[in-house]
Amino acid sequence: MDHAELTTEQVLKRDIPWETYMTTKLITGTCLQLLRRYDNRSESYRAALLDDDGPAYVRVFVNILRDIFKEETVEYVLALIDEMLTANPKRARLFHDKSLANEDTYEPFLRLLWKGNWFIQEKSCKILSLIVSVRPKTHDGIIANGDASHSNKKSTTIDDVLKGLVEWLCAQLKKPSHPSRGMPTAISSLSTLLKEPLVRSSFVKLDGVKLLIPLISPASTQQSIQLLYETCLCVWLLSYYEPAVEYLATSRTLPRLVEVVKGSTKEKVVRVVVLTLKNLLSRGTFGAQMVDLGLPQIVQNLKAQAWSDEDLLEALNHLEEGLKDNIKKLSSFDKYKQEVLLGHLDWSPMHKDPWFWRENMTNFEENDFQILRVLITILDTSNDPRALAVACYDLSQFIQYHSAGRIIVTDLKAKERVMKLMNHENSEVTKNALLCIQRLFLGAKYASFLQA
Secondary structure, rough: OHHOOHHHHHHHHOOHHHHHHHHHHOOOOHHHHHHHOOOOOOOHHHHHHHHHHHHHHHHHHHHHHHHOHHHHHHHHHHHHHHHHOOOOOOOOHHHHOOHHHOOOOOHHHHHHHHOOOHHHHHHHHHHHHHHHHHHOOOOOOOOOOOOHOOOOOOOOHHHHHHHHHHHHHHOOOOOOOOOOOOOHHHHHHHHHHHHHHHHHHHHHHHOOOHHHHHHOOOOOOHHHHHHHHHHHHHHHOOOOOOHHHHHHHEHHHHHHHHHHHHOOHHHHHHHHHOOOOOHHHOOOOOHHHHOOHHHHHHHHHHHHOOOOOOOHHHHHHHHHHHHHHHHOOOHHHHHHHHHOOOOOOOOOHHHHHHHHHHHHHOOOHHHHHHHHHHHHHHHHHHHOOOHHHHHHHHHHHHHHHHOOHHHHHHHOOOHHHHHHHHHOOOOOHHHHHHHHHHHHHHHHHHHHHOOO
16 A cells, blocks of 8 residues: 555554564563553553553653664554544653653654655654643753753754754645645644744744745635644744744735635634734834735724634734724825835825925935836836826926936936837826926926926
């Protein structure tokens, strides 16, 4: 059978020759005795054994994974551990029992992440993620189990484990080992592990944030909704980490999150996206972008729906108030700047307001006339007739109101771009391109006379 499609149930039907392993001294007599008591027993019987002697069984399982490399046996022991933890996730704490202080319980799973087939990789990831997440927190965070520092053996530190896990998870996001399960396995594990500061740091350093962005899109099937939810959960956890926020600010994350929250009906998805937006609201230009993306109206629509989650309702209220504050804080030039930088030009009132142009001439000089340069880029790159018409008009306004407007616009090589648009198929574009050229060649007063 294809190892990628193996199930735990199928693996657990195998007969493993434990006696042979004892004969070849790969396991001890005590180990064999414990396995005979545990193997092929009912779940309730195994539960009683784990209640009485759980750490001893963990030692047996870890030692087998460390010393025996036969694939069928490795799969079998991983299936036993997976079954044990699935029945009761709290059993993961058994791996941190003080009696295992000298056992390197992390190493076999970390090694198998890279060495095994998909069944082995998937189980190792799931088990290791759970074991790590329930570990007792130490002051330095580097001891593998208990107080293993007095051991002569070099133990795998928690830093080794977390970094190794993140590397494997990023590798799965780039090129999954399994076509349908690689990505969901990685995202599910990340949604737990990104609570760890070291994981956030390693994930950002490995450029992992950009691997999440394409997964933020509206979902319909149950499986895709779960993947979307866990991806958004990852982004929410990253929204508490400044270097990750800096990356989110320069990517398409915000428009994607807004698109998801606008179209999703699944409460847990809406909740985690709204909490993420709430976190980002006060950072950098996120608030202004949210206003530009129409989030205030979306929040109003969401508030009108019957949600049962109190945290979601509270976050929506917080988001609503924060967006109102942002709208108040945004000066007319801030709004204009956002409009230009996002390329969403429209005939909002400020474009034709003489006061706006007289008051903001010095603002246009910021960053070596950045806004003018972006307007000129829009003339080259936009396919939207409205944006082209408004860009031409704004350049003509700058020429009219800035004392050196004609010289500056000419030096920025705008004339050639505008002239090309004089033959545009859209009459609004040709009209405003003509106005701009008139002001460049003839001067502001004469152009105004011609326009009238």
